[in-house]
Amino acid sequence: MRESLFLALFAVAFPWLLLAVLFTRHLLHGVKCWPFLLAIIAIFTVIFYSMELYVSVESLYPKNVRELKTRYSGACTLENVWNIAVEYNSKFIFTYGKPIPKPRQFLIEINGMDPLCNLSRIFTNRLAAVAGTGACEDFALGLTALLRDAFGCETRIVIFENVDHAMPEAMINGTWYVFDISYTTPKEPIKAYDYAKYLYEFNAQLASKISGVKDLYTHEDLSVEHGFTASKQPGSSGIYATYKLCYKTTFKH
Structure with a gap:
């Protein structure tokens, strides 16, 4: 300091x-x-x-x-993580669609410059947590940072292909849970492998537009892990990037 x-x-x-x-x-x-x-x-x-x-x-x-x-109590339990998500969401100010700077804009991704990118990522995560404002990715950045540093949880941020949305996840007792309280899981956390089935019941239109699920940072394909198949579900409209959920820069896959 x-x-x-x-x-x-x-x-x-x-x-x-x-x-x-x-x-x-x-x-x-x-x-x-x-x-x-x-x-x-x-x-x-x-x-x-x-x-x-x-x-x-x-x-x-x-x-x-x-x-x-x-x-x-600093324990990475399902109850603690969900309570933090509820609290964080209640105070978070969403600025989707507004020409206001977002914390995620401090992220730097340059091939061959991992140390700089890591420092940028750490600062951006902390900034998002402190600022408590932005769009879906900023929400996920801030929440996952707090869960890692306060509870020691293993976390990740998941993005959709062809649907502009990011959501936070945390591993509880060896199982990944979706904590997208601000949009797709407002009532309770959902196990990652049950997510596709849940989403088709919660919002079939949204689910039909998703062509893939990936990790924001590693770009690992997590579609099957979330219950989605390699091909789109029967009855899919096949509509692509016109479906906007939150204001953010283009994801790099």
Whole structure:
């Protein structure tokens, strides 16, 4: 934390010191340097606010985790996870369809840069948990982060092919459960292998549009694991990406 505060203070002081030196130098030589100075100000302003955001998230997130551990005994049980999902959902502000920045936009995915991507992923997960706002993927990012860090649960985020939706899952006693409380499983968690059957009963139109199920990060095909077959169910309309559930960037498969 001290290192973060130092960097934030440095980000504030350094540009002004640099500006003073450059401005004096160019002024003495009679050179117009306003465009360059304005660019420097803009760059360091972005750096400053980024550092401020980082410090805030890294300060608030551990407090949230400690609070959950205290109130729920820190055990990864079906009851605890569902209660957290209910609580998190009740406070989450969904901004689907609104031109508002989403936490997931901090995610960086660059081939060959795993360390950077991992740091970006950790920060984005914590930001989503602290901010408590966004669309379906942001909800899943925040909830799974809290479940991992407060309860030690194994988690993953599942996405649909041809239907723009992401949902959180957690493993309880060796079984994967869907905790999509904000949309497809509002009443109770559903075992992953029962999900296709459940979804056809809950929302047949939605189920018929899904052509595959994958892990958000590993891109592993989880269709069969969720009860879907390789081919679409009989009677499927075959309609593709026109069915939008939440505002998000394009998934990379």
